[in-house]
Amino acid sequence: MSRKKKEKKGFLSMGGKILLGAVIGGIIGYMFGDSDSTAVEETANYFLDMTVNAYRPVMIIVTLCMLLLNLLCFFKLRSCVLQAEGCKDEEKSDLLDDKIDLISTLCLSGNGVFYILLFFTYALSYIRGDETDIMKVFLFIVPVLIYPTFNILIINLLKRHDPSKKGVPGSVCFQKDWMESCDEAEKMRTFRTSYQTNIASCYIISIGFCATAILALFFPVGVFALFITALMWLAQTIITAYYDIKSKKEKMM
Amino acid sequence: MPLLNHMKEHRARLGLNQAELGKLAGVSRQTISLIEREDYSPSVTLALKLAKIFGCPVEDIFEYLEEERK
Numbered sequence: 001m002s003r004k005k006k007e008k009k010g011f012l013s014m015g016g017k018i019l020l021g022a023v024i025g026g027i028i029g030y031m032f033g034d035s036d037s038t039a040v041e042e043t044a045n046y047f048l049d050m051t052v053n054a055y056r057p058v059m060i061i062v063t064l065c066m067l068l069l070n071l072l073c074f075f076k077l078r079s080c081v082l083q084a085e086g087c088k089d090e091e092k093s094d095l096l097d098d099k100i101d102l103i104s105t106l107c108l109s110g111n112g113v114f115y116i117l118l119f120f121t122y123a124l125s126y127i128r129g130d131e132t133d134i135m136k137v138f139l140f141i142v143p144v145l146i147y148p149t150f151n152i153l154i155i156n157l158l159k160r161h162d163p164s165k166k167g168v169p170g171s172v173c174f175q176k177d178w179m180e181s182c183d184e185a186e187k188m189r190t191f192r193t194s195y196q197t198n199i200a201s202c203y204i205i206s207i208g209f210c211a212t213a214i215l216a217l218f219f220p221v222g223v224f225a226l227f228i229t230a231l232m233w234l235a236q237t238i239i240t241a242y243y244d245i246k247s248k249k250e251k252m253m
Numbered sequence: 254m255p256l257l258n259h260m261k262e263h264r265a266r267l268g269l270n271q272a273e274l275g276k277l278a279g280v281s282r283q284t285i286s287l288i289e290r291e292d293y294s295p296s297v298t299l300a301l302k303l304a305k306i307f308g309c310p311v312e313d314i315f316e317y318l319e320e321e322r323k
Binding site: 090093094097162164185186 | 271280281283284286
């Protein structure tokens with residue numbers, strides 16, 4: 001396909017996506033929309049109050065889900081590592097390696113989501129709740145301890161699978177040591193992932209800032225939300241520029 | 254990726270498995286597998302290391318093909 005045709009196809013695809021978004025947004029707006037902004041505010045407040053009132057069950061559910069995810073991932077990972085140890089078939093080894101990568105990534109991302117939910121509920125219970133409850137501190141500490149415990153177990157399994165990997169889980173230098181023990185293909189993959197993550201987070205933060213600025217016109221979003229998103233955007237830009245300049249000064253190999 | 258390789262043949266000639274070759278070259282088994290599947294082009298350093306292990310010139314292991322493969 002020629003470049004012009006590709007460009008034309010790209011523009012058409014983008015136009016199609018915008019149109020699709022407009023149609024879906026229109027339908028949702030028609031079905032659930034309310035020109036009165038207080039209705040949206042009231043709904044948001046209702047859900048926030050509901051979360052605050054039920055923070056104990058919410059936190060227990062999050063903790064149980066987190067525990068279940070970590071247990072499942074740990075046992076599945078252990079089974080894959082044990083299978084890989086005695087595996088002579090190279091194709092099967094490749095499949096097992098892919099599985100090991102997938103399970104460890106799933107576990108990490110799942111824990112991230114549960115952490116966000118937990119912190120959000122815990123913070124809400126303080127901001128909106130008026131009671132001093134020792135139980136919520138306990139419900140907060142337990143899941144906070146689950147993650148590092150399983151993290152150590154999972155890293156030890158990954159180190160057993162690939163003994164060349166270095167780094168003590170929990171140490172401040174863990175990520176640096178782990179990265180240094182990776183070979184060139186693993187480093188290349190990590191760099192590619194980081195680059196794509198940087199692009200995606202740049203989009204998300206800039207869109208988040210614009211959305212906060214626009215929403216501030218209609219809802220009492222507050223200056224602090226605008227300030228935080230602006231700060232995140234600024235920090236990301238400065239950090240990217242800093243590492244870009246730093247890496248240009250360093251040797252590539 | 255227009256880089257064709259004959260790693261599997263050379264590895265079989267020496268009777269090495271991917272893990273053993275990886276150990277000799279100082280990379281993981283997965284990296285050897287990625288190179289063999291032509292999913293990853295090794296650095297010059299690694300290519301030279303592999304050539305030394307196989308005891309042949311690097312051109313015997315890796316072949317650069319122009320656009321014809323596309």
